[in-house]
Every structure is written in C-alpha cells, then in structure tokens.
Amino acid sequence: MIEVENLGFTYPHADNPTLQNVNFAIKKGEVFGLLGPSGAGKSTAQRVMMRLLTGHTGTVKMFGKPIEQLGRDLYNKIGVSFELPALYLRLTARENLKLFAALYDRPTISIEKCLELVDLLEDADKRVESFSKGMKMRLNLCRSLLHEPDILFFDEPTSGQDPARARITRDLIKSLKAQGKTIFLTTHNMAEADEVCDKIGFLHNGTIVKQGAPAVLKQQFGTRSLKVTTGLEKMDNVYDFPMENIGRNQDFLELMHNDNILSLHTQEASLDDVFIKLVQN
Amino acid sequence: MLSQIFRPSRFSSLIVADAKNLSRDPILLLVMVMSALMPVLFTTFKADLNQFGLQFFDLPNLSTYVAPIAFLMPAYLIGWVFGFLLLEDRDDHTLLAVETTAVGKQGFLIYRLTIASIISAILAAAAATYILPPMPLYLSLALILMVALQTATTSLILLALAGNKVEGLALSKLLNVGGLFPLFAIIPNPLRYIAGLYPSYWVGELMDLSAQAYLPQYAALLLAIIIHLAWIAFMFTKTLNKAEQL
Numbered sequence: 001m002i003e004v005e006n007l008g009f010t011y012p013h014a015d016n017p018t019l020q021n022v023n024f025a026i027k028k029g030e031v032f033g034l035l036g037p038s039g040a041g042k043s044t045a046q047r048v049m050m051r052l053l054t055g056h057t058g059t060v061k062m063f064g065k066p067i068e069q070l071g072r073d074l075y076n077k078i079g080v081s082f083e084l085p086a087l088y089l090r091l092t093a094r095e096n097l098k099l100f101a102a103l104y105d106r107p108t109i110s111i112e113k114c115l116e117l118v119d120l121l122e123d124a125d126k127r128v129e130s131f132s133k134g135m136k137m138r139l140n141l142c143r144s145l146l147h148e149p150d151i152l153f154f155d156e157p158t159s160g161q162d163p164a165r166a167r168i169t170r171d172l173i174k175s176l177k178a179q180g181k182t183i184f185l186t187t188h189n190m191a192e193a194d195e196v197c198d199k200i201g202f203l204h205n206g207t208i209v210k211q212g213a214p215a216v217l218k219q220q221f222g223t224r225s226l227k228v229t230t231g232l233e234k235m236d237n238v239y240d241f242p243m244e245n246i247g248r249n250q251d252f253l254e255l256m257h258n259d260n261i262l263s264l265h266t267q268e269a270s271l272d273d274v275f276i277k278l279v280q281n
Numbered sequence: 282m283l284s285q286i287f288r289p290s291r292f293s294s295l296i297v298a299d300a301k302n303l304s305r306d307p308i309l310l311l312v313m314v315m316s317a318l319m320p321v322l323f324t325t326f327k328a329d330l331n332q333f334g335l336q337f338f339d340l341p342n343l344s345t346y347v348a349p350i351a352f353l354m355p356a357y358l359i360g361w362v363f364g365f366l367l368l369e370d371r372d373d374h375t376l377l378a379v380e381t382t383a384v385g386k387q388g389f390l391i392y393r394l395t396i397a398s399i400i401s402a403i404l405a406a407a408a409a410t411y412i413l414p415p416m417p418l419y420l421s422l423a424l425i426l427m428v429a430l431q432t433a434t435t436s437l438i439l440l441a442l443a444g445n446k447v448e449g450l451a452l453s454k455l456l457n458v459g460g461l462f463p464l465f466a467i468i469p470n471p472l473r474y475i476a477g478l479y480p481s482y483w484v485g486e487l488m489d490l491s492a493q494a495y496l497p498q499y500a501a502l503l504l505a506i507i508i509h510l511a512w513i514a515f516m517f518t519k520t521l522n523k524a525e526q527l
Contacts, residue, residue, distance in 0.1 A: 072384075073383065075383050076383050078381070082374065082378065086374035086377055090302050090306060091298065102290070103382035127305075
C-alpha cells in the first residue's frame, strides 16, 4: 500500500538533511508507527508522504504509484489528522465536519456516526472554541475518517488526551485496522506504539535506525530470562533464571512450588529501552 | 478544477459555513454591514459634503471626489474581511487541513476570492445608481468589475504580505491608503499615470475626475483591466508560495 525507498528531504536554507535514506513498506491493513523524539523528522516524513512538502529525493509510492503521479484524487483516498488541531473555532463540531465533508469527492459517513466514534456526539453542537485540546484532537481525528479513506495518517493522535480518552482513540485505531485500513502513525509514545502497531521504525537523526514488529524488537534487545520475586508480605528475594531449558532448571522448579511468589516477569526490553540503546549506539 | 469548486452543493456548503463563521465575529460582521451602508451614507450626506467643500476649500462639488472612494469602499472592506478569514485559516492550520482534501488550498483560495468579489460586485452594483455620475452602462459595468477585482487584490495583498493576523491588521492600515489612489486622477498632468500602477487609481480615471484626459477611454479601460489582473496573478502566486511553508 505504501512503499518508501531512499527518502531524503532537506528544508530550504538548511545545512543538514532532515530525512536521509529512509526505507520502509506498509502492507494493506497494517499499522506502521514511526517513532522518535521531537524534532527527529517524523512529521516531515509524514508531510512528504502527503505531498505537503515538495523537493524530496528517493521514491514514495502509494496505491502502487509514485505520489507525484497521483492527482488530487489522492486526498479522497487518504485521511489526515495533524498533531495540532486544525479546526474552525467559531463553528460547532457538526458545522466543521459538514464543511470538510463538502471538500471531498466521495460519499461521507454520517456526521453523528463519525462523532460517536470519538465520543463527541454529545458535544456536536458546541462551538469548537469551547473545546479542550483533547476534544479538538478527537475532532481532528474524526474529520480524517469522514470520507472513509483507505490510508490514514495520524500524527500524535492521543496528544493532549486523558488516559480514558486515549484508550478510546487506541481502540478506534485497532478497529480501523480490523476494517482493513492502512495506518501510518507518528508518535513519541512508545507504549502506545507497542499496543497498536504491527510494525515500528525508530527515526533518529533523520534515518530509520531499526524497524520491525514491536515484540521481535523487544526480544532482540532484551535478555532471555525470567525474573521471579518472592515475598507476599514484603519483598524477600529476586531470582533471575535464563529461559534456556527453564523447564528443567531444578532451582526454578523448586521455587515454583513455593507459595511465596509475588511476581514473574520475562525480561524483554521495553520499546523505550530499545530506543535508548539504539540512540546510544 | 473550477467546475469541481463551483459544484452547487459544495459552493453552497462553503457559503453557509462562511456566513456562520462571519456572523459569529462581531468585528467582521460590523465591517460587512459598513460596506453595505456606504451608498446610504453617501446619498444622505452628499449635500452636506458639497456644502463643506464650498465653505472650507472653495470647492462646489467635493462629493465628486469622494464618490470614487465611496464606490471602492466595498472592495477594501470585503477584501479585508475575506483576506483576514484566510489569514486566520493559515494561523489556525485549517488551510493545511483543506490542502489534504480534494479541493486543496488553491481551490479553496479561488472559492474565497470569488465569493468576496461577488459580494463586492453586488454591493457596487447596488451603490452605482447613488454614487456614480451619469455614464454609459458599459462603463458602469466596467467600474463594478474593477471593484470586484480590487476586492480579490485586497485579500491577496493581505495574504501574500502578512505573516499572521497581527501583521495583517497592521498591513490593513497601509492598504486603506490605496483606497485614496483614485484621487491622483485629479492631477492635470500625464505623470498621474504613475499612480496607475496601483489598480485603484483607474476608478478615478474612468470616473473622469479630471477634465483633462491623456488616454482615450478604451485604452484606459484596457489598461485598467490588465493592471488589475496582473496584480491578482502576481499576488496569487506569491500567496501560494507562502502557503507552501504551511
């Protein structure tokens, strides 16, 4: 669905490129997360892919064609939710969606249904200027879904949202994936990427330093061991067992017969650990 | 592309949204109302203006010189309102969001400039009977067209030269000076055509503010239209280049 090869981009008058030699591919129905700290070039990559920035090197293909060959019809097939709210503040949520629905050339879903997806139906007739940042972000997301696009670009989709609303957004992303939508997500929230992405790429100094499935990367950068903590009243001891032949490890088996176990944890790395290791390297 | 933008359902949805947006901002709304009131004010105070001119400047027909400024007023006021709305779109990133739709920022810009020009043209047509001196119909229509084109130019100047709404407010003061350019047409010297590099001048020229004409009317008309269109083309390109930096 999306193929990016040797993508490079330098802003006019900048000394160094913001993106260089970026490569990745996203299949239909996949969620790809581009991770990295602020200023790593995530939003730039997204803007190049959406043709909002021109003058890149390398190729970006969508729907099997280089993006330069796709006319404005491209925007009927993609939905975009920016990092910052991009809304008419004096209009209500419903009026905003009506206006944007008029700007597409394909049928749009009902505004009520769309607002319900992001838990804003009750606020449909309130002016956006009275919304919190989290509500504006959800309305942004809602706008990107109006015309039922095949590919979705989400830039920090849970930014400014409380944990409960962020959960709704993450569930929405999962449900869109289940419907076969292809999603390109940029975030610096590693836990979020871990939860919703099929594949992730770590962007550092303008290039993807590592990519793969979150589970695989966590295994790769962690240790294959199991940490057992004992002590129900107060923590007694912490044991570390290698995963190799753990079923035949007498010390481990003996400990498993103990009623005093507080917790068992495999020692794969978190995505934060992976990122820190990659950056340090 | 134009047929895409001017599809009736799309065009009407955009007009409804813009009307609501405008009606909820007291200042923008007030400016819109003021632009419609101009012919009423001009007609009401025409005699007083002439009296004032006679008393203080020994001018028996001051209203003749105020007429082109009053006639052009919708171009400056409506042009400012729609230019300001577009600046707001750029500041609030809605223009960026529009760029990711089938219409795009270029299409949206064309829509906004068209609707602003249409409103101005309607107001100018309504005011023509009260403000314009007796003249052939084709000349009245040409002057109405110039008001419409000047409206688009005003919006575009704001967008092309102002970086944000605050700069837009400062720039609008300078823009208002442009509304006085028709008065250069009073000067009985061909050097007055230097002022013709700015489109507003030509309304004064075509309203025969000076008894002395150095160009035949058809040439003045042609030049006026060319200069208006050249400004629009230049400012439109400049605006799009600026919008690249969204």
